[in-house]
Amino acid sequence: MKKHELIEKYFSNQLSDEEFGQLEQILEKDDQLRDELYNELEVKRAIVHEKHSTLKNRLQELDQNTKKKTRWIPYAAAIALLIGIGSILYAPGPDYQGLYADTFEVYPNVINLVTRGGAEPKNSETIAFELYDAGNYDEAVRAFDSLYKKHPKDYLLFYKGVGLLAQDRTEEGIQALQSYDWELDGSDFTTASNWYLGLAHLKQEQVVQAKLFLEKVAASESNLNTQAQELLKHLD
Amino acid sequence: MIKDQYLVDRLKQNDLKTLDKLYLTYKKEFFLFARKLNAQEKDVADIYQETIISLYENVQNGKLEKLTSTLKSYVFAIGKFKIYKHLGKTKKLYHEGQIIHISEEMQLFETEALEEQRQILRKSWKQLGSKCQQILELFYYKGMTxxxxxxxxxxxxxxxxxxxxxxxxxxxxKLARERYEKA
Structure with missing residues (x-):
């Protein structure tokens, strides 16, 4: 087998043990191939990094949250006091709540476009979107949730998340939107999810996370990008 | 094993809650394991996060589809390689200052590079045309032939x-080289 075929098989995870050993032996002697492989591995790493840049953050956050639960409670009072003093000493930062309130709008229903007066029987998805369109987010969220459990379609989860945010159930909204890896599947709702996650973190005054998501939106080709760029200017 | 395979399938469906759960489940034991191998305490958290991310990657690019061991031993095998890498105890290939670490057990090559060089490459990647990005992504990231x-x-x-x-x-x-020369 030619050496480049072995490399190709390496990246598509098809090497047998024997072929892996063979490739290792070739690499020891072949300077050029070794150099090529090195560059290819670095490119792979860069792509992986691009895809998973929020994952590392997510796991670190998970560590902090579990720590908070177990150890920080006795110190909560002391921290509250420090924050109290801090807020007297330091001038207030940007008004995150205000920015959020000015920017947040529910995402339009782009899935279920109902033709009014149609004689077709309504299915449960249509009903869920009607609730959403009518601003009845509490019931809409419940409907999206039970639909998602039956058919895990990305948009059901997305609208559930937005519906939660619309009711100021911000923490739950974040959880819903963060429970799915939009980028990986190239979901149509990737940028929109990043947008809402950015806004929601802003509302929670978690500025580092907010920026991480908004920067993705700002760099995207979506029409949300100028809004994200604007918002980021206020955060710097 | 059946439950483990179910978890792998959930990861394949991009279920990050499952990833969170796994992360917390093995964490304590992983730290003990790392201590036994003499890894430096301050680096273990980072190594463990990278290990869990690798697990997720392997599911996504099809390297891990059907488990042949328990999920836990799979995770610890990845972790062991990362710890060895950290301790400089892996088998290696050298090339003009470049280092490639080898894991025969996991059939894996991993490079070592300076963070600033990696940053340059990542920025260059963003500049690359979308047609090129697509090809390279399918090949290197999705593991397609x-x-x-x-x-x-x-x-x-x-x-x-x-x-x-x-x-x-x-x-x-070329993009990376231009950036590097400017820096």
Whole structure:
């Protein structure tokens, strides 16, 4: 087998043990191939990094949250006091709540476009979107949730998340939107999810996370990008 | 094992809650394991996070589809390689100051590089045209073969695709070199 075929098989995870050993032996002697492989591995790493840049953050956050639960409670009072003093000493930062309130709008229903007066029987998805369109987010969220459990379609989860945010159930909204890896599947709702996650973190005054998501939106080709760029200017 | 396979399938469906759960489940034991191998305490958290991310990657790119061991031993095998890498105890290939670490157990090559160089490459990647990004992503990230990519992207022949991929890599390297010289 030619050496480049072995490399190709390496990246598509098809090497047998024997072929892996063979490739290792070739690499020891072949300077050029070794150099090529090195560059290819670095490119792979860069792509992986691009895809998973929020994952590392997510796991670190998970560590902090579990720590908070177990150890920080006795110190909560002391921290509250420090924050109290801090807020007297330091001038207030940007008004995150205000920015959020000015920017947040529910995402339009782009899935279920109902033709009014149609004689077709309504299915449960249509009903869920009607609730959403009518601003009845509490019931809409419940409907999206039970639909998602039956058919895990990305948009059901997305609208559930937005519906939660619309009711100021911000923490739950974040959880819903963060429970799915939009980028990986190239979901149509990737940028929109990043947008809402950015806004929601802003509302929670978690500025580092907010920026991480908004920067993705700002760099995207979506029409949300100028809004994200604007918002980021206020955060710097 | 059946439950483990179910978890792998959940990861395949991008379920990050499952990833969170796994992360917390093995964490304590992983730290003990790392201590036994004499890893430096302050680096273990980072190594463990990278291990869990690798697990997720392997599921996504199809390297891990069907488990042949328990999920836990799979995770610890990845972790062991990362700890060894950290301690400089892996088998290696050298090339003009470049280092490639080898894990025969996991059939894996991993490079060592300076963070600033990696940053340059990541920035260059963002500048690369979307057509090139797509090809390289399918090949290096999704783990698709050239035959599969030819079919998906409808290239006239495998050779046309091959030379296109070649040009993309050259272009990326050129972008990185320009950035590097500016820096």
């Amino acid at each position: 050239l035959d599969e990519i030819q079919e998906v992207l409808q290239y006239a022949s495998k050779d046309v695709l091959k030379s296109q991929k070649h040009r993309c890599m050259a272009q990326l390297r």
